[in-house]
Amino acid sequence: MSWLASLSAMPSVERAVLTGMDGLVIEAVGQRGPDPQLLAAELAGLMRAMGGVSRALGEELRRFTVATDEHEILAVCFGQYCLGALIQRGSDRKAVGAELSRLALVLAERL
Secondary structure (H helix, E strand, C coil), rough: CCCCHHHHHCCCCEEEEEECCCEEEEEECCCCCCCCCHHHHHHHHHHHHCCCCCCHHHCCCCCEEECCCCCEEEEEECCCCCEEEECCCCCCCHHHHHHHHHHHHHHHCCC
């Protein structure tokens, strides 16, 4: 069973990946956007970089968004993992963000 099947069913999600701190792909879905290995490696790098700021605030990194002119990457971090989705700008961010958060809760118990 695919952990990310619900994200692949969302029409606004072009690509989604689950990665660890090492940046290796655990699972990926979608056919558009950057290569899953590249997206996973970049998400892990951002998670590590922003983790320093979070720790300086005495908090834990939970989520972040990266936006370009045409796309957004929504990411949810949990434990040593990051779940990210690439969507078109103007898509339903709220629905995708809610699904990422729901999946993160489920995966946090299983991984």
